[in-house]
Amino acid sequence: MLTIPILFSMIEQISEWIEFGGPVLIILVCMSVIALTIILAKLWQFQSIQLSRLKPIRQALDLHLAGKSDKALALIQGSRNPAAATLAQAIRGKIRQLPDVIIREEIERYSDDVLESLHGGFRLLEMIASLAPLLGLLGTVLGMIEAFRQLELSGSNIDPASLSGGIWEALLTTAAGLTVAIPVVAILNRLEHRVDRFARMMTSLVTRVFTQDLSADWFDRSGSSAQVMSPQPEQHLGAMPPEELAASYQQGASHEAIRSQGQKDSTDP
Numbered sequence: 001m002l003t004i005p006i007l008f009s010m011i012e013q014i015s016e017w018i019e020f021g022g023p024v025l026i027i028l029v030c031m032s033v034i035a036l037t038i039i040l041a042k043l044w045q046f047q048s049i050q051l052s053r054l055k056p057i058r059q060a061l062d063l064h065l066a067g068k069s070d071k072a073l074a075l076i077q078g079s080r081n082p083a084a085a086t087l088a089q090a091i092r093g094k095i096r097q098l099p100d101v102i103i104r105e106e107i108e109r110y111s112d113d114v115l116e117s118l119h120g121g122f123r124l125l126e127m128i129a130s131l132a133p134l135l136g137l138l139g140t141v142l143g144m145i146e147a148f149r150q151l152e153l154s155g156s157n158i159d160p161a162s163l164s165g166g167i168w169e170a171l172l173t174t175a176a177g178l179t180v181a182i183p184v185v186a187i188l189n190r191l192e193h194r195v196d197r198f199a200r201m202m203t204s205l206v207t208r209v210f211t212q213d214l215s216a217d218w219f220d221r222s223g224s225s226a227q228v229m230s231p232q233p234e235q236h237l238g239a240m241p242p243e244e245l246a247a248s249y250q251q252g253a254s255h256e257a258i259r260s261q262g263q264k265d266s267t268d269p
Contacts, residue, residue: 136177143170
């Protein structure tokens with residue numbers, strides 16, 4: 001557990017690091033505070049809209065597919081999940097018997113607005129994750145330049161302690177930049193995965209309003225499952241009885257005679 005003396009000691013140590021790191025380290029500290037604020041805001045947003053609570057939405061979809069659209073709307077009426085609002089719009093459109101094209105356009109517009117809100121702040125996190133290591137490297141280069149400049153001014157009186165101290169101060173900014181970038185990249189990937197997964201689930205749920213489940217067996221009106229008749233292989237002529245074979249030849253000859261007569265009539269002036 002942190003006590004007040006330990007907390008003051010940590011603050012003093014951080015202040016010394018900021019003084020050693022210069023303006024680059026100050027910028028990195030500000031970037032870390034901004035990144036932490038965005039991450040906390042996104043976590044609060046996901047929790048407040050119940051982003052992972054999809055079970056009632058699936059139940060409402062099952063009720064609608066069973067012909068109980070009113071109960072489906074009542075089940076998701078108080079939900080703060082954007083997928084529930086999207087599904088409710090699709091069900092209302094079906095109840096009003098609107099064309100599917102109009103319903104899909106409205107749902108697509110609303111879904112784009114929802115996803116844009118969920119992706120808000122991600123671009124800034126990407127920028128922080130990309131710039132933090134570069135700023136750290138810039139601080140290291142500037143610190144190394146200052147350390148070698150002091151080495152040049154000292155002439156023959158070279159103090160190894162001052163040289164190592166200057167290099168240590170220069171490398172501090174690189175460590176700070178990586179410390180800011182690595183957690184931001186990891187958390188950003190996790191947040192993007194949650195949003196992408198939610199978008200796929202929302203699309204899948206809403207699409208089922210306009211389609212039919214093809215995984216189940218199809219039944220005809222009598223209640224028996226329909227059978228698809230596979231084509232039977234042609235029967236070999238040698239296996240046919242003589243009477244059927246003669247009738248087949250006679251029928252084929254008749255068709256040939258009729259076709260020849262038709263061609264002849266078409267060629268006569």
